[in-house]
Amino acid sequence: MSAYIVAEVTITDETQMKAYREWSTRAMQEFDAEVLVRGGRIEPLEGDWVPQRVVVLRFKDLDTAKAYYHSATYTHARQVREGAGSIRMFAVEGV
DSSP: OOOOEEEEEEOHHHHHHHHHHHHHHHHHHHOOOOOEEEEEOOOSSSSSSSSSSSEEEEEEHHHHHHHHHHHHHHHHHHHHHHEEEEEEEEEEEEO
């Protein structure tokens, strides 16, 4: 069953976040992640949640999504990102 990583991103340092995106892209390539959403216009439909940026990645399965998150490459990406903003992220199984 496919799995997805969904992230809400708030950027406070665009230059540093750009470096993070370079490293996170490398990790995505290592784990064959399919990018479904990476930025783009957000149109709130219900409730008061208005994220600045949303990312949705599809993986082969939940184990692969977790392996991506815990990989050396993505761990480095998270270290590069420190202080550049905040991210709320979760993995979920789906179709």
